[in-house]
Structures are given as structure tokens and as C-alpha cells.
Amino acid sequence: VSEEEYNVMRVWIDRGKCIASGACAIACPEVFGQDEDGIVTLFAPDPPTEYAESVVEAANACPASVITVEPVI
Amino acid sequence: MVRAIPTVVIAKLLGIPEADHRDFIEWSERMVAIAEGAMDPSPHGQELVRYGMAATVELNEYLRTNYQARREALDDDLISRLVSSSVSDRMSERDIVAAFTQLVFAGNETTPKLMGTALFALAQFPDQRELLRNDRSLIPQGLEEIHRWMSPAQVNWRIVQPGRSGSEIAGVEVPEGSTLLCLQGIANRDPSRWDDPDRLDIQRKQQPHLGFGFGMHSCLGLNLARLETQVWLSRLLDEIPDWRVVDVDWGPSWVARGPVRIDITG
Numbered sequence: 347v348s349e350e351e352y353n354v355m356r357v358w359i360d361r362g363k364c365i366a367s368g369a370c371a372i373a374c375p376e377v378f379g380q381d382e383d384g385i386v387t388l389f390a391p392d393p394p395t396e397y398a399e400s401v402v403e404a405a406n407a408c409p410a411s412v413i414t415v416e417p418v419i
Numbered sequence: 420m421v422r423a424i425p426t427v428v429i430a431k432l433l434g435i436p437e438a439d440h441r442d443f444i445e446w447s448e449r450m451v452a453i454a455e456g457a458m459d460p461s462p463h464g465q466e467l468v469r470y471g472m473a474a475t476v477e478l479n480e481y482l483r484t485n486y487q488a489r490r491e492a493l494d495d496d497l498i499s500r501l502v503s504s505s506v507s508d509r510m511s512e513r514d515i516v517a518a519f520t521q522l523v524f525a526g527n528e529t530t531p532k533l534m535g536t537a538l539f540a541l542a543q544f545p546d547q548r549e550l551l552r553n554d555r556s557l558i559p560q561g562l563e564e565i566h567r568w569m570s571p572a573q574v575n576w577r578i579v580q581p582g583r584s585g586s587e588i589a590g591v592e593v594p595e596g597s598t599l600l601c602l603q604g605i606a607n608r609d610p611s612r613w614d615d616p617d618r619l620d621i622q623r624k625q626q627p628h629l630g631f632g633f634g635m636h637s638c639l640g641l642n643l644a645r646l647e648t649q650v651w652l653s654r655l656l657d658e659i660p661d662w663r664v665v666d667v668d669w670g671p672s673w674v675a676r677g678p679v680r681i682d683i684t685g
Contacts, residue, residue, distance in 0.1 A: 363514070363517070365521065366576075367453070367454070368453075368454070368457065368576075369453055369471075369472060369475070372453065372457045372468055373472065380578050381578065381580065382577055382578055382579075382580055383577070384576050384577075384578060403472065406472065406475065406476050407453075407471075407472035407475050407476070408475070409450060409475055409517070409520055409521055409524050410517050410520075410521060411479070411513050411514065411516070411517035411520075412517075
């Protein structure tokens, strides 16, 4: 899926399946953080378009596939 | 030898053709290198991160293809068993693929390093090796002792949350947003818990160590890791009873600590 499709996007995370690899926070620190134990936190469920590319990169890089990105039409 | 064994075991469990085992090793190593690259702001570090993230995508793709193929034609491997199990009815394809990816990612780096560490440790304490060779029933506790003595799991992260300024540990102020590296390996040599902790003593009183973590973060693969290392070590003691270490390269990583190369001679 190419990032061009996400002009407006919505992001979900599944904290219960997160393994705290931190890959998302490296790919897109503006949108993804980590709590004390390293488990993913979401700063912006509706991130600005400028972060589209790195949000998709974060979702793809997650070894546990816990990040879902969907376009909002 | 030690690099290949755990990968081949996991690949065979998953029913992966032998020709692809090398790719498995490479994907896993690239994924693990993300953690290393993340702490290195140089272009090399950034390259490691990019390269590792691409490996995640490639491994997911590869396993997804394998999973879909098993849905067409079942075989006698772990992927097929999950396909035919009712458990998979309650899981999305994405979750199933992610579970396999994590199996490859989690088992391919740590167990080889534990094996490499065992080679190093037993060459340094040949009397302990002698004990193991003469009484194979000591191998399980021997490996636990090696694991205590120098575990591949030396550090763990904790992140100081924003707004938590004024945090203090042992008189040192920790600014908010900092990443703390907790040296859990040091607990395995705590003199208040272990007598003469720097000594490898396979007959010491057996008690839990932190090599496999604890609580909800305990290593899920610990039974496989124990089995693999026990079978491997017993075979090694038959084949090369008194090896010496010629050279050892510990590599740059202390995230998964252990030899990246170890040359031995019989």
C-alpha cells in the first residue's frame, strides 16, 4: 500500500500485542511513543499528512504488526 | 555451527525449505540490528535501521506466502498445524503471520549467542567442562549456570515518561524522556545472592537467575532454547571433548550479548 493514499488517515494500535521493539518510535517519533515499559503509545490518532510516509513505515516495520493505518474518506 | 542450529530448528518447525534458511538468518540479524542502529545517530546507524525495517517487511511477505500455500496444501509443520487448528479461526491472517515472524526474530539471535558463550565459558573453566563430560545429567544445570554467568540478555530499557521530571535513582536525577538501560545482567552476579559470583560453578546451589527474564516478560522460547542447547552441548562433548578458544569477537552489541564469531580448536 503506498503512502500517497493516506491524505487523511487514522491510526490504531493494539497495545496488548506490542513487544516493545520500539521500531515505530524510531520510524515516526511524532506519532508513536513508548510507555515506561517500552509498550507503544499513540500521540496522534489522526496525524497530519506530512507524517503519512513515516507512519506507514512504522506500521510496516513493527515486528508484531500491531499498528493499523487506514485512510479516512 | 552455533549460528545455524537455532535458525535451522525454527525453520524446520515452520516447514521452510532448506534453500531459504540463509535468508532467515539474514532477515533476523537485520531486524535485531534496528535496536543497535537506533542508538547510533551516524549514517551507518540510520542505514541499519532502514535495512532492518525492510527486513521485517520481507520476512512478513515470505511467511505470508508460506502461510497461504499451507492453506491450499497442508503439510506436517507448525504453520500447517495452526492452519488446521481452531485457534486460527479466531486470528486474522496478519496476526498469524506476525506470530511466525516473531518466532524467527526472537529465536535466531539469542540462542546462538548462549551457545557461543558456553563455548567460551567452558574453555575458560575446563574443570567444569570435565564434570559435564563425565556426568551428562549435570548438563541442564550447567547451562543454567553458564546463562547466569554471562547471559545474552544483559540490558533492558525503561523510559522516563514526559511529565515525570524530578525522577531520581540512587541520588542521580533522571530527566523526563530519558531512556534508562537497566543492567539486569549484573543481578546474575550479585554477591548477596551468589557466592563467588564471577566463578563458573555448575554445582552451586540452583536458584533462579534473570537470563530468561521474569514475570510477564519471561522468554516464551525458553523450553526450546534449553532443549537445543542441552542436545548440542552433549553432542559437542562427544565430538570435541577439550576444545580451546583461539579467537573470539564479541561484536558491538550489548543488546544481545554474546560472541558473533568464536574460533575453537580441538
